[in-house]
Amino acid sequence: MINISEPHENINPDDFYASLKEKLEATHNFPEDYLFKFILTNEDSRHTEIYRIFDGIKFTLNTRESKNGKYSAISISAFVLDADQVIRIYKEVGQIPGVMML
Template identity: 65%
Template sequence: MANIIENEDHKSPEDFYISLKEKLEATHNFPEDYQFKFIVLNEEKKITEIYRVFDDMKFTLTTRDSKNAKYTSLSIMAFVLDAEHVISVYKKVGEIEGVMSL
């Protein structure tokens, strides 16, 4: 996610998250179920690291491997309290090397 943040209109990560919070609050009625989507190399270790971010949350998971099975997409529907909660999840997952947040 870091690359996306850095390239988005040359915004700093802080500016990106401020903008994201405003958009989330304008388009969602928290608390609610929120869908997170990630793409990661199809490595059990990486996928497990993502799951750990959601350990204390109620969530459902859907996975799908790419055509050549090199990548896995994860769709995680999790109950979040507010926009800050969503951003917190994205920041934690963003610390995992090789994960693309959608």
């Protein structure tokens, strides 16, 4: 698992994702199950948006609510073909407001 967060404002997103691709390819043997972890506000619509991104991909899901119920942690183990697919998923999830990617 590689820790990912939104690229910093002063880092070119293309450079960030190129570096991420290199790290993924160096540490993973694709195709394989890849673990995605997200933290988001506990709104059903946000959960649904994330689940839609994984439509057509074989995955298992684990969710956990925070003590106060305001946030959810979602872990998704998805079968991915390559680093490019992992990056596409991160980019799509990154478009959802209020989601932190780990």
